[in-house]
Amino acid sequence: MKIHEYQAKELFRKYNVPVPEGNVAFSVNEAKEAALKLSGFPVVVKAQIHAGGRGKGGGVKLASSIEEVETIGSKILGMTLVTHQTGPKGRLVKKLLVEAGQNIKKELYLSLLVDRATASVVIMASMDGGMDIEEVAQKTPERIIKVYVDPLLGIQACHLRQVGFGLELPVAAMKPFSQLLSNLYKFFIANDCSLVEINPLILTSDDKVLALDAKVDFDSNALYRHKDLLELRDLDEEDLQEVEASEYNLNYINLDGNVGNIVNGAGLAMATMDIIKNAGATPANFMDVGGGASSEQVENAFRIILADPKVKAILINIFGGILRCDIFAKGVVDAARKTNINIPVVVRMEGTNVDEGKKILSDAGLNLISAVDLSDAARKIAEAVN
Amino acid sequence: MSIFINKGTKVLVQGITGNEGSFHARACIEYGTNIVAGVTPGKGGQKMDAVPVFNTVQEAVEETGANASLIFVPPPFGADAIMEAADSGVQLIVTITEGIPILDMVKVKNYLATKKCRLIGPNCPGIITPDECKIGIMPGNIHKKGNIGVVSRSGTLTYEVVDQLTKLEMGQSTCIGIGGDPVNGTNFIDVLDAFQNDDETSGIVMVGEIGGSAEEEAAVYIKENLNKPVVGFIAGLTAPPGRRMGHAGAIISGSSGTGAAKIAAFKDNGIHVCENLGQIGRICKEVF
Numbered sequence: 001m002k003i004h005e006y007q008a009k010e011l012f013r014k015y016n017v018p019v020p021e022g023n024v025a026f027s028v029n030e031a032k033e034a035a036l037k038l039s040g041f042p043v044v045v046k047a048q049i050h051a052g053g054r055g056k057g058g059g060v061k062l063a064s065s066i067e068e069v070e071t072i073g074s075k076i077l078g079m080t081l082v083t084h085q086t087g088p089k090g091r092l093v094k095k096l097l098v099e100a101g102q103n104i105k106k107e108l109y110l111s112l113l114v115d116r117a118t119a120s121v122v123i124m125a126s127m128d129g130g131m132d133i134e135e136v137a138q139k140t141p142e143r144i145i146k147v148y149v150d151p152l153l154g155i156q157a158c159h160l161r162q163v164g165f166g167l168e169l170p171v172a173a174m175k176p177f178s179q180l181l182s183n184l185y186k187f188f189i190a191n192d193c194s195l196v197e198i199n200p201l202i203l204t205s206d207d208k209v210l211a212l213d214a215k216v217d218f219d220s221n222a223l224y225r226h227k228d229l230l231e232l233r234d235l236d237e238e239d240l241q242e243v244e245a246s247e248y249n250l251n252y253i254n255l256d257g258n259v260g261n262i263v264n265g266a267g268l269a270m271a272t273m274d275i276i277k278n279a280g281a282t283p284a285n286f287m288d289v290g291g292g293a294s295s296e297q298v299e300n301a302f303r304i305i306l307a308d309p310k311v312k313a314i315l316i317n318i319f320g321g322i323l324r325c326d327i328f329a330k331g332v333v334d335a336a337r338k339t340n341i342n343i344p345v346v347v348r349m350e351g352t353n354v355d356e357g358k359k360i361l362s363d364a365g366l367n368l369i370s371a372v373d374l375s376d377a378a379r380k381i382a383e384a385v386n
Numbered sequence: 387m388s389i390f391i392n393k394g395t396k397v398l399v400q401g402i403t404g405n406e407g408s409f410h411a412r413a414c415i416e417y418g419t420n421i422v423a424g425v426t427p428g429k430g431g432q433k434m435d436a437v438p439v440f441n442t443v444q445e446a447v448e449e450t451g452a453n454a455s456l457i458f459v460p461p462p463f464g465a466d467a468i469m470e471a472a473d474s475g476v477q478l479i480v481t482i483t484e485g486i487p488i489l490d491m492v493k494v495k496n497y498l499a500t501k502k503c504r505l506i507g508p509n510c511p512g513i514i515t516p517d518e519c520k521i522g523i524m525p526g527n528i529h530k531k532g533n534i535g536v537v538s539r540s541g542t543l544t545y546e547v548v549d550q551l552t553k554l555e556m557g558q559s560t561c562i563g564i565g566g567d568p569v570n571g572t573n574f575i576d577v578l579d580a581f582q583n584d585d586e587t588s589g590i591v592m593v594g595e596i597g598g599s600a601e602e603e604a605a606v607y608i609k610e611n612l613n614k615p616v617v618g619f620i621a622g623l624t625a626p627p628g629r630r631m632g633h634a635g636a637i638i639s640g641s642s643g644t645g646a647a648k649i650a651a652f653k654d655n656g657i658h659v660c661e662n663l664g665q666i667g668r669i670c671k672e673v674f
Binding site: 085114116117119120121134138150151152189192194219220221222224225251253255263264265266267268269270271272273274275276277278282283286288291319320321322350351352373374375377378 | 461462485486487488489490491492493495496497511523524525527528538539540541542543544545546549566568569593595596598599600603619621622623624625626628629631632633634635636640641645661662663664665
């Protein structure tokens with residue numbers, strides 16, 4: 001689960017990770033009030049959306065007077081911000097963060113994440129802060145410091161020194177930096193983060209270190225033990241259909257194509273999207289109804305996909321294991337009776353109780369196109385939309 | 387031969403009295419798996435059908451000689467259940483549970499490094515040696531005894547592959563789902579190595595998906611260490627970056643974990659690539 005920069009910084013404050021003075025604003029007036037609460041000008045006005053690249057997209061501006069806060073605030077608030085992470089549709093900006101400007105001596109990069117290969121928490125740091133870190137990693141990998149922390153031992157002083165000296169920090173900044181990193185690690189572990197990224201982390205002209213930006217992603221599987229964090233979820237940043245699907249425990253992701261698809265199991269669902277593409281069509285979604293879906297869940301899956309105006313045809317691909325084909329077929333029939341399906345539906349079913357499933361579908365007298373195997377299904381769905 | 391499990395494997399089920407646990411324990415017994423015990427804290431002394439239930443794994447192992455555990459407990463208790471199994475001395479731990487927090491798994495994985503046991507999963511369908519032993523949730527009837535080893539990060543996608551193999555008369559030595567989580571116990575390389583050393587396995591099907599770099603590492607390992615033919619498939623070539631595709635581990639982060647990079651690694655290292663799932667049976671027939 002992602003959160004906004006301003007929320008991440010509020011959490012940082014609680015863990016004594018230094019951040020600039022700043023306030024969130026939901027209107028231009030609030031932005032002005034927020035600016036006046038700070039210790040002076042210039043201030044920075046930052047669009048709050050769940051995506052990076054905001055500066056390049058015009059969502060971060062410096063204001064040197066209250067008048068400028070007003071003009072800049074009214075320009076950014078309500079704008080559709082397009083960045084390399086938002087996709088072409090962009091995101092509507094509904095919140096601003098107004099922060100005190102800083103005297104920046106150096107921009108650094110610092111992040112913590114779970115490293116899959118070593119099953120540890122890795123600290124990544126670089127002197128090339130403020131840049132796209134992927135690009136740094138690709139072009140100058142020697143400029144990235146990686147320190148792996150054994151999760152059973154936790155962060156040690158040697159880890160802090162390795163990163164601090166690696167960043168060539170001045171002696172005066174070494175202690176505050178060590179405290180910042182140590183506190184950031186505590187924050188990461190205590191809140192089940194999957195990623196914490198500060199880009200840039202700045203060294204100020206008086207040798208202080210501050211998190212100028214803050215990106216935090218929590219492990220969704222661990223949210224059950226962090227009820228307080230759930231309050232930070234911002235539904236404005238999520239796709240409405242995806243939110244609805246998640247309420248029914250369906251794994252659904254809305255995509256750009258026109259072939260809706262319903263599949264059981266995440267791997268098979270991905271492979272089904274690929275098959276659709278291979279056949280010359282494009283998937284409108286990813287939909288995994290799960291290994292053990294009920295017929296009610298199948299019905300909801302159907303309804304959500306039919307509500308998507310892009311969808312011109314639906315491919316159902318089920319390999320019955322725990323989810324028996326007869327249960328699935330019953331869900332399809334129920335959904336079809338309750339909704340008016342006026343687009344082609346291709347069904348490919350295999351596995352447990354497949355004959356019963358096929359019988360239920362054919363007895364229902366629905367106008368379904370049945371496919372004998374995956375290749376046949378791909379061909380038929382492509383014909384239906386092209 | 388087969389890998390990791392066979393007729394002699396004695397299995398205990400952690401979480402046997404729950405809905406899923408009892409349903410799948412019965413299906414395993416029906417398949418012929420020797421399920422000797424169940425464990426549910428607080429329900430020791432009861433029975434699930436004819437299977438005795440114990441309060442602790444330790445007790446179950448001592449009383450029945452179980453050497454493998456199958457775990458169905460809910461995600462908040464997953465890590466604890468795995469560590470309990472590891473402490474009891476069982477050699478194989480198969481964890482079906484989906485949704486264990488990643489930091490829990492990070493701890494478990496480091497804890498297990500000091501133990502002599504193998505963890506398969508979590509978030510996986512389990513492992514099956516056809517006609518001998520099934521420790522997992524896969525439909526047993528689609529499998530057929532034979533010489534192809536199957537290893538995969540997915541559940542139903544594996545069933546699809548196995549079904550195509552069986553229909554074309556290519557039986558399997560052992561099929562393993564290593565799970566869709568970012569941090570798991572057994573990885574591709576562990577399984578590939580075991581298949582290489584298994585006399586009954588003559589060819590291998592490896593099913594990967596987007597996210598992480600396990601497939602790339604496995605591809606290099608195959609070139610350097612295997613002389614058996616490998617057919618590879620990657621799911622998620624059309625997946626958008628930055629989105630988690632159902633499995634916790636199936637996510638393209640920036641430029642890492644893309645399907646294209648995995649396919650390229652397969653091709654560079656002599657793996658026969660299947661680019662269309664519908665054709666995997668046919669391609670295997672050609673290669674094997």
